Amino acid sequence: MSTADNLIKDLPKGPLDAYRKRATFNWKSFKLTLESEDGVRFQKKLWEFIRTNPAFERPIGSISLDETRRRCNAQLNALRDNNINPVHVREKYFYLFQYDGSVPLKLSVINGLVTTSILALGTEHHHFVEELNNGNYICCLALTEISHGSNAQGMRTTATYDIKTKNFILHTSDFEAAKCWSAGLGKCATHAIIFAQLITPDAVNRGLHLFVVPIRDPKTHLPFPGVTIGDMGEKIGLNGIDNGFIMFHEYSIPRTCLLNRTANISENGNYVLTVKNERKRYGSTLSALSSARSSITLISAHYMILALTIAVRYSAVRRQFGPTNNKEDELPVIEYQIQQWRIFPHLAATFAVKIFSVEFYKTMLDFLISRFTGADFSADIGMEIHVLSSATKPLCSWLARDAIQDCRESCAGHGYLKMSRLGDIRADNDANCTYEGENNILIQQASNWLLSQWTNVINGRSVPSPLGSADFLVDAVRILNAKFNQTTVEDTLSPENLFFTFKWLVCYYVKKTYERVKNLKSNGVSDFDTRNNSQMFLARTLSLVYGEHALMLYFIRCLQDPKWKVNEREVLTKLCSLFGAATLEKRLGDLYDSGYASSNSKIGDFLREGIISLCRDLLDNAVALVDVLAPPDFVLNSPLGMSDGNVYKHIKEWLFKNKENLERPLWWKEILNTKLSRSKL
Known part of the structure; x- marks a missing residue:
C-alpha cells in the first residue's frame, strides 16, 4: 500500500463517483504532494482529536451567546492541554479554521500575538510566557479604541509616570478612548497588553508604548478597582470570541509593567531610549502585528476551501433542466457554462491563495524567529514582508469574500439555509476585511x-x-x-x-x-x-x-x-x-x-x-480538486458538501434531528387570528 493510501482514507461511494472517475490524477497522491506527508499526518491527528474530544461535539440547534463563549473556552483549553497551538505547529495550526474560526483566532491572540509581543518587546522583568502557555494567565492585546482604529498614533489612553509611587497611572479620559474589540477581554482575560501614550513627569508625551497589565483579580475573576471591563456583545460571526472593551480610572500599575526592550523609564522618571531612532522604536512597537496580517491570507485560504468544497460538490449533484423535458435527461448544474464561470475561477483563486499564503507565512515565521534568536536577518526582508502583507491581506480577504458569496448564490435556495454553513463562513471571513488594518487603509x-x-x-x-x-x-x-x-x-x-x-x-x-x-x-x-x-x-x-x-x-x-x-x-x-x-x-x-x-x-x-x-x-477534475483540499465531513459540517454526495439524504437528516422543526409552536394560538377562532378554543 502506498503512503497516500495508508494515510488518506477512501471517500464513500455515492453520486459524486461519476465525476471522480473522470479525474486525470489521483487525488490522494496530489494531496500528499500539496500538503506534505507531515502536513497530512498532522491533519489526521488533529481531525481524530476533534472527532473524539467531547468539547468539540457540535450542538443541535441554536445556543445562547454565553454558551457559545463557554464552548470556545472549553475547546481552547482542550487544545492547550494537548499542546496544539500556533507556537508549536506553525502553519498547520490554521487547519483549525475549517472547524470553527473562533477557536484558533482566540488561541492565536493569546499564544501567538501576545507571546510574540512579550518576547519581542519585553526583558527579564516579564516572565509571562510560561504562565500563558500553561493557562495560569490569559492575556489579550488591546490597541484599538472606540474612536481610533487604524490610526494607532491617535490613541488616547495614557500611562503617566508618578515619581512618588514609582508607578504608571493608566487613565481613560472618556468612553471614546476606551480600548475595544480585544479578543478574550470580554469574559476571560486576567491580563492585557495595553497600548498607551507614555507621559513622563515633565508632562512630555513619549508616544505609544506597551504595558502588560493585570486587569482581573485571580481569586474572584472580577475587575480590579479602577478598571471597567465589558463585552462587545453579539457579532455578525466568530461569536465564540469574547471581544471586549476596557476603561481605566487612575489605575496604578508597577513600573515593570512597561515592555521596555526599546525604551525604559528610570525610578526617578528619566526616559531612556535603547533604540535611539524614535521612528524605529515606534515601528518595533507595532511590528508584532505584521505576523497577524500575513496569517489572514492563510485564514482566507481555509475559508475559501470550505466554500468551494460545498459549492462544487453540490453543483455536481444538483440536477436541473436538460436537452429534453425527460427528467432522466436533467444535467448536474456543474455541466452548465454559467455555473462553471461562477465557481471555477474561484477554485483557481483558492489554490493561488493557498500556495502563496503557506509559503509566505513560513517566511514570516522564519524572519520572526531570526529576530528572537539574535540571528542575522535582512532589514529589507522585514520591510518586504510588511509590504507584501499590507497588499495581500486585503487582496486575499476580498478574494475570499467574493468566492464565498458566489458559492452561496451558486447553491441557490439551499445555500441560504444556515445548515449549508455558507452564511457562517461568509460572516466569519468578513472580519478579515477589517481587523489588523482596514483593507482600504492598510x-x-x-x-x-x-x-x-x-x-x-x-x-x-x-x-x-x-x-x-x-x-x-x-x-x-x-x-x-x-x-x-x-x-x-x-x-x-x-x-x-x-x-x-x-x-x-x-x-x-x-x-x-x-x-x-x-x-x-x-x-x-x-x-x-x-x-x-x-x-x-x-x-x-x-x-x-x-x-x-x-x-x-x-x-x-x-x-x-x-x-x-x-x-x-x-x-x-x-x-x-x-x-x-x-x-x-x-x-x-x-x-x-x-x-x-x-x-x-x-x-x-x-x-x-x-x-x-x-x-x-x-470540469472533469473539479470534484477531485476539492477532494484534495476538503476536510472530513464532520469538520465541513454541511449537508450540501458531504463527501458521499447524498445531498438530499443529509438535508433530511439535518431537518429531522432538531425536533423543534416538527413541533407545533408554543404560540400556535396566536396564529388563529380571528376572534371567533379564539373563542372556540
Whole structure:
C-alpha cells in the first residue's frame, strides 16, 4: 500500500463517483504532494482529536451567546492541554479554521500575538510566557479604541509616570478612548497588553508604548478597582470570541509593567531610549502585528476551501433542466457554462491563495524567529514582508469574500439555509476585511513603498526585494516598452505570458501614480492631500496589481517544483492560467486604456475564450480538486458538501434531528387570528 493510501482514507461511494472517475490524477497522491506527508499526518491527528474530544461535539440547534463563549473556552483549553497551538505547529495550526474560526483566532491572540509581543518587546522583568502557555494567565492585546482604529498614533489612553509611587497611572479620559474589540477581554482575560501614550513627569508625551497589565483579580475573576471591563456583545460571526472593551480610572500599575526592550523609564522618571531612532522604536512597537496580517491570507485560504468544497460538490449533484423535458435527461448544474464561470475561477483563486499564503507565512515565521534568536536577518526582508502583507491581506480577504458569496448564490435556495454553513463562513471571513488594518487603509502602505522604489529606479539605484516581489522594477523601461503581441488563445493563457502582463501593470501603475503625486506636489498640494488625492484608480489599484502579481509569482514557482507528477502539474497549470486570465479579464479596461493592448489585439477575446476553455477542461477534475483540499465531513459540517454526495439524504437528516422543526409552536394560538377562532378554543 502506498503512503497516500495508508494515510488518506477512501471517500464513500455515492453520486459524486461519476465525476471522480473522470479525474486525470489521483487525488490522494496530489494531496500528499500539496500538503506534505507531515502536513497530512498532522491533519489526521488533529481531525481524530476533534472527532473524539467531547468539547468539540457540535450542538443541535441554536445556543445562547454565553454558551457559545463557554464552548470556545472549553475547546481552547482542550487544545492547550494537548499542546496544539500556533507556537508549536506553525502553519498547520490554521487547519483549525475549517472547524470553527473562533477557536484558533482566540488561541492565536493569546499564544501567538501576545507571546510574540512579550518576547519581542519585553526583558527579564516579564516572565509571562510560561504562565500563558500553561493557562495560569490569559492575556489579550488591546490597541484599538472606540474612536481610533487604524490610526494607532491617535490613541488616547495614557500611562503617566508618578515619581512618588514609582508607578504608571493608566487613565481613560472618556468612553471614546476606551480600548475595544480585544479578543478574550470580554469574559476571560486576567491580563492585557495595553497600548498607551507614555507621559513622563515633565508632562512630555513619549508616544505609544506597551504595558502588560493585570486587569482581573485571580481569586474572584472580577475587575480590579479602577478598571471597567465589558463585552462587545453579539457579532455578525466568530461569536465564540469574547471581544471586549476596557476603561481605566487612575489605575496604578508597577513600573515593570512597561515592555521596555526599546525604551525604559528610570525610578526617578528619566526616559531612556535603547533604540535611539524614535521612528524605529515606534515601528518595533507595532511590528508584532505584521505576523497577524500575513496569517489572514492563510485564514482566507481555509475559508475559501470550505466554500468551494460545498459549492462544487453540490453543483455536481444538483440536477436541473436538460436537452429534453425527460427528467432522466436533467444535467448536474456543474455541466452548465454559467455555473462553471461562477465557481471555477474561484477554485483557481483558492489554490493561488493557498500556495502563496503557506509559503509566505513560513517566511514570516522564519524572519520572526531570526529576530528572537539574535540571528542575522535582512532589514529589507522585514520591510518586504510588511509590504507584501499590507497588499495581500486585503487582496486575499476580498478574494475570499467574493468566492464565498458566489458559492452561496451558486447553491441557490439551499445555500441560504444556515445548515449549508455558507452564511457562517461568509460572516466569519468578513472580519478579515477589517481587523489588523482596514483593507482600504492598510493597502496604502504597500503603494507608499512601491513609490519609494520608483524613486530608486529613476535614480539608477537597486530595488531591495530579497523575496523577489518587486525586483523586476529595475527593468521597468524595457517592460513598459513591450506590448501585447500574442496571436492565439494558447499563447495568451501561458502562465509566463500572463505573469509578464502582471509585471507590466505594476510598472505602469507605479509610474502613473508617481507622476500623479509629483504633479500634485509641484502645484503646491500638501503631502497629506497628495496622498489622499492619489488613491482612487491609482495607488489603490497599484497595490492590488502588486498583490495579484505576488500570487502569480508564487503559483509559478510552485509549478516549477520537481515534486509534481506530470498529470498533477498539468491540472495545476490550468488552475494557474485560469487564475491569471480571470484576474486580467477584470482589468481589460486598464490593458486597453494604458496602451498595452491595441483595440484590434483581441486580448479580450483571447482571455474570455480562454476562461471558457479552461473551465470546460477543469470540469472533469473539479470534484477531485476539492477532494484534495476538503476536510472530513464532520469538520465541513454541511449537508450540501458531504463527501458521499447524498445531498438530499443529509438535508433530511439535518431537518429531522432538531425536533423543534416538527413541533407545533408554543404560540400556535396566536396564529388563529380571528376572534371567533379564539373563542372556540
